[in-house]
Every structure is written in C-alpha cells, then in structure tokens.
Amino acid sequence: MTQTRWLDEREKAAWRGFLEASHRVERRLEQQLKEQSGLSHPQYEVLVLLADAPRRELRMTELAHALITSKSGLTYQIGQLEKRGYVRRRSCPTDVRGIFAQLTDEGYEALRQAAPGHVAAVREALIDVLEPDELAVVAEALGRVGHRLR
Amino acid sequence: MTQTRWLDEREKAAWRGFLEASHRVERRLEQQLKEQSGLSHPQYEVLVLLADAPRRELRMTELAHALITSKSGLTYQIGQLEKRGYVRRRSCPTDVRGIFAQLTDEGYEALRQAAPGHVAAVREALIDVLEPDELAVVAEALGRVGHRLR
C-alpha cells in the first residue's frame, strides 16, 4: 500500500458535515414519520416507489435495489406492510420465481396522508436550509457520489 | 395546515441525491471496515472520538451525542468494544453516576491499523469524487444542515 493521504481540514469538514447531516436528517425523518403516520422511513419509501411504478407494483429485487437494502430486509418490510394491508404480493406471470409487491388502495391512501408531513419535514431539515446554488451542487455532486457506488 | 409545498424537480433531485449518497456511502464504509478491520462504523467512530479526546476518554453521554445514537445503543457498543479490550470503563470521580469510556492501548493500535483503509474508502466514496468547490459547499451547507438539527 502506498502512503496514506490523510484528510486535510477542508476535507475533514466536508466528511464530518456529510456524516452528521445524513445521520441527523435520517433520525428526524424517522421520528416525524413514526409520529405522524406510524410508518418507518423504509416503509414510506416503499410506498412512494410503488405509487410511482406502472400498475403500482415492482419486483422484490427492484425494490431492494432501489431502497439500498438487503433482500431479506425487504422481505421483512413487505411482510409488515402486508399485515397492515398497504401492500399485496402478486406472483409474476413470466417468471415463476418472481414476486410483485403491489400497492393497495389502503396503501395509497396511507401515503397520501403521510406525504404532506413528510415533505414538510424534508424541507425543514434539508431543502429549505440550502441556498439555490447549494441545492444545485448537492443534487449534482451527491448524485454523482451515489451513482458511482452502484 | 396550510397548503403543501411539494418539491420541484430540482429539489427532488437534491433530496434523492442526498438520500442515495448517504445510504450508499454508509453501506460501503460499513463493508470496508468490517472486512479489513472487523469493526463496525459506529465502533470505529467511537475509537476516533476517544483517540482525539483529552486522556483518551469521554463520558458515555458525550459519546452518545457525538455519535447521534441512543444511550442504550452506546451502552451496547461500548460493551462490545470492552469485550475486545479496545475500551475500558472508568467511573467519574466528580459524579458517581458518570462513566468514562477510555481507549486502551490495544484500542489505539486497532484504530491505527484501521485508519488508512478507512480514509482511503472515504476518499474513494466521497471526497475524491467532489471538485474543490463542491467540497466547500458540502462542508458549509451540510454542516449547517446538521447544526440546525441539534
């Protein structure tokens, strides 16, 4: 291994800022959602993704990738959502192994009710804290960061 | 409640970018640390904080706040680190209730060995992906985001 390039002050500030912001924002959203909707953040994300998908359904694997979580973790969460009647499982016609998770009307309704509070929290925690030019950088730069790690 | 201000495309891109980046970066670091050092990210952070602290020790509550985790969660992690001999508990002289977590020499050594790989991963995942001006914005803007959520 070649010599370690340690982080200088500016880099350290960026790293610390990124870490703290992501933890605190996550924590805040988790709290807001649980409080006002009884949903966890992962669960909310599932509903959002399904609501935007054709026929309001997605394959388990697609969901797991989109949520950046493990397959078993998704199985668990879908199970929870199914219990509450927000999601239903449907087997895939073209692939016997495949399972579609499909948003139910109840699930859609739950999302509709949870969304305003969630968006408000996202604004308060992140979006409205950023200046327009900062917003652009976050979208562009962090978008690139996420993309490179796929 | 007044009308909901939904996110426009630019805002949504920033939010999505932020979310995906934080999840993927976290995941990558977790993997890198576990693989090359047998430490979890929270555990590594504990070691870093202690190493930088006077006498290499911090109160449990200070640590919990700094790590943005629950008190019980910290109790658990310190227990794990204690098992491995990386940390030792010391009762606080001025406050019977207080407990110091103190880094041992073994813990310091473990940190020394883990640090280069960790820093390299941080660079590869985030720091070296950002342009200098982007780095500045991330430090400044996300620093503000984290700060406002305290």
Place this chain on the structure above:
DNA sequence: AGTTCATCCTTCAAATTTGAACAACACCGG
C-alpha cells in the same frame, strides 16, 4: 434538611437488519 426536577447509565423486551444457506427456477452454450 427536604423537595422537586433533571441527568446518568443500564436493563429489558421488542423491532429491525444482516448475511449465509436454501430451494426453485431461468438462461445460455454445447
């Protein structure tokens, strides 16, 4: 000194997450 209220850390049970192991199946080249 007595009260009251906040703080400190741990314990406990419940919820969640993870990765490995599996079983069933798709897909591709021979």
Place this chain on the structure above:
DNA sequence: CCGGTGTTGTTCAAATTTGAAGGATGAACT
C-alpha cells in the same frame, strides 16, 4: 435436451437498534 451458472425470494439465527422503565444521584430552591 442437458449441464453449468446466475437469479429470485424466503428462512433462519445472530447481531444490532430502539424506546420505555428504573435505580441512583446531582442541583437548585425553600
């Protein structure tokens, strides 16, 4: 059509996280 290889979703046990509860103490005030 077969064998080899990769995929799909689940199950399982183990690790981790969380929040509520509790025991003990500090701190401020009367």
